[in-house]
Amino acid sequence: MGSAQEGVDLALAAHRRGLLDERGLELVLAYYGGEGALAPLPPEEVLARLGGVSPERLRGLVPARGRPFGPRLLLRAPLGSGGMGTVYEGYDRVLQRRVAVKVVRPDKLGSAAHARYLARFEREARAMARVRHPSCVAIFDVGRGPEGEPYLVMELVEGESLAARLAREGPQDPRRVARWGKALAEGLAACHEAEVVHRDVKPANVLLDAHGLPHLTDFGIALDREALTKLTASMAALGTLGYLPPEQAGGREVDARADVYALGATLYEALTGRLPFEGKVA
Structure with a gap:
């Protein structure tokens, strides 16, 4: 019997590999957010029952677990980096969805331009939050990480x-x-x-x-x-x-x-x- 997080990690890995479709992923994540949150079935059994993925197809599949980023988020692979920060693939454990997380670069936190970068980051959050359109990436949340680093949680565009x-x-x-x-x-x-x-x-x-x-x-x-x-x-x-x-x-x-x-x-x-x-x- 694995933990709910292990099951989520395996489901996300199977989805990235193309073994689990969008509907199957939704069902698996809903299970771990409900009846399977405390005493889940083995992850392989959950994916077989809800996603139609046989244990044989999961062999050798190693989920990218990510690292905890506060109580709510997991950070996975970086998707890109710019002058202000790095964007990671992330997972929101509360809303049970994959997201993009933009985190201010650590070297900016202690720089002389710290206030300027933070102001720019907060400006981005305000700007994006006011815009609601399918052709503009949506912002879901803004906050501070475990070490005080500002971050944005955004729509993940694959x-x-x-x-x-x-x-x-x-x-x-x-x-x-x-x-x-x-x-x-x-x-x-x-x-x-x-x-x-x-x-x-x-x-x-x-x-x-x-x-x-x-x-x-x-x-x-x-x-x-x-x-x-x-x-x-x-x-x-x-x-x-x-x-x-x-x-x-x-x-x-x-x-x-x-x-x-x-x-x-x-x-x-x-x-x-x-x-x-x-x-x-x-």
């Missing part, structure tokens, strides 16, 4: 970034790009209605799910209207060169039109394999 897709396949079919453009434009419209300017739209910040649908992520430098009015010239050019409109690259104040420009540059690259403007920075 797939790859548009940047990875373009690097592997090159220019995309125009009809597919048109569908992406429509979905992302609607997502950005939801951002702008919430008075949020993303300010860093680019292929690396567009996630494509298993169905090929795009999701806008990484609101790390997103600013609301109040923050925009306080923005200094030294911070105005935050973003990624190649996708910035001239006014943003020049350090001037930007608004929602900057996101429209960046989306256009992103879609242009998806169609042609190159940016609309290339050259050296003056």
Whole structure:
């Protein structure tokens, strides 16, 4: 007889391997959240009964257990890392669902810029929490980890970034790009209605799910209207060169039109394999 957590770990591993479908995973997680929470059946028996996965198919499957991160979360494999933090695949033990967890990088916690990074992280949480749209990655929770490190719990989008897709396949079919453009434009419209300017739209910040649908992520430098009015010239050019409109690259104040420009540059690259403007920075 194994523990409920061992059963959850094995079910998640079987799901990642393609042995357990979404419905089977839901049934197994529901079991461990209910009658199997305290005195569960052996994990192999649970997966056989509820998921139709025979013990023979589970042999040699070693679940990635993850490490506890506070009383509620498990952190598993890292999914990516940026200037502000690392994103992990995670598991919410209370709501019994897989999530993405973005944790501030440890080296930022003791730096002289600590307050600035924390303010930026909290700004991302506020920005994402105000946006509700299928084309924007949803935020579920925000908090502090065991050592005081801030974290965000977000929707887990399984797939790859548009940047990875373009690097592997090159220019995309125009009809597919048109569908992406429509979905992302609607997502950005939801951002702008919430008075949020993303300010860093680019292929690396567009996630494509298993169905090929795009999701806008990484609101790390997103600013609301109040923050925009306080923005200094030294911070105005935050973003990624190649996708910035001239006014943003020049350090001037930007608004929602900057996101429209960046989306256009992103879609242009998806169609042609190159940016609309290339050259050296003056």
